[in-house]
Amino acid sequence: MSSKGIPDDMLVCRCEEITADEIRQAIREGARDVTGVKRRVRAGMGLCQGRICEKFVQQILCQELHMGLVQTGRSTARPPVRPVPFGELARGCGNDL
């Protein structure tokens, strides 16, 4: 697939409203992996924590930098797995808040 496979104006990260063009710009500014893109344009920092956009970001990195999927890396896995209210989180330690 050519690097134009994903149109520039496509919303890649829906949570943070980041387009393919902005991701390509981040790569031109030096991002070489998923985390580098995230830090430069916030793709993957939103409510879904990159569950939707990570594969697209990886694909754009592969195309722009002619690298394999493995080299694009992944966002660091961090709890919580799903959004959880702070109240639930605190109750987990047996506090009656």
Add this chain to the structure above:
Amino acid sequence: MIYDVTVIGAGAIGTSVAYHLCKKGFSVALIDRGDIASGSSSHCDAVALISDKAPGLDTKMGDASIRHYRELAESFSYDFEYDRKGCLYVCETEEELAAASSYAKRQAADGYDMKIVDAKTMREMEPYLADDLLGGIWTPGDIAVCPYKVCFAFVEEGKKLGLKVYPYTHISRIRLSANRMVEAVETDAGDILTKRVINCAGVWAPDVGKLVGLDIPIQPRKGMNLISEQTKRIVWHKVMEFGYMMSKFESINFRRNVSSLVEEYNVAFNIEYTKADNILLGGYRGFRGFDVRSELEAMQAIAERGIRFYPCLKGINCIRSYAGVRPYVKDHLPVVSAVDEVPGFYIAAGHEGDGICLSPITGKLMAQLVAGETTDFDIRRLRFSRFTEAQRTA
């Protein structure tokens, strides 16, 4: 070509040092084994405060750095989200309030804009704050910045002045001449010939020090925070509990009435909003080596402590936790210094949780040291030789 200076480490300290050297007209190479801001400077909080500093040199450097941030925000075309949001320290008990008052008085006597606010004023400033708190310290000049954008900003502005950046570059050796002068940095991208090396590698500074036979006493100290979903505004300033001082300076002997979990993880409440409308909620510090995994019990304790001060957090979602390591030095002062044993070798590291705050002033002071100028103020206490002197007298 032979660089005037090679800076190792592209975090908040290294990028600032590199920028300030370029500004003085030096030719500068900036090396990092990873991306810009891929270490501690993207795994921390986002504020630069004087109100968490010990009176004296610590506060003086913080104040100078915050002022310098303002100048940089005005002159840089790269936006690093400078925000003069002010900091509010809140007190739970009369004992805390008394300690806070004497701290604020001391700082005000030194000329810093810091004052005690009563419970009513505090509630007007932060309406979602728990209603049983007694008062606090208000420091209007404290600021927030986006820490990794600070690094990108220094790099981008530095490039305009000729800065050469070598990201993803691994160092195998620092070559010294026969008379132990710095000569070159050998990397997987080839030899970088240089007259000077500045070690700005933070928690990894000891590894770089070993390459020239130095023992640099910096240890990794873990910090952890929680991030909320984007939400309506519930906090307008940086807000922290006075007990934060206790978690930062373990020498302060002071006990809070908290759960065993909060006590065990040394959790001190602090909260801030970000430009993207997420909330950062902290925090905990602990010694876990280089292990930066999120600890579930620490997350629970941070949430518990956060709700104690902002009860409405109960219904707001946490979407992520993160942790990083801070470069801890036992005497809580960074090293900003030449190294007598190795001519041409310098260290700017060991800022622990103040690296973001002290980034601009550290860059400025280091550039003055390298240029052989008089530094803006006396930084003899930041010399590397203090460790060897301490060993000798011990």
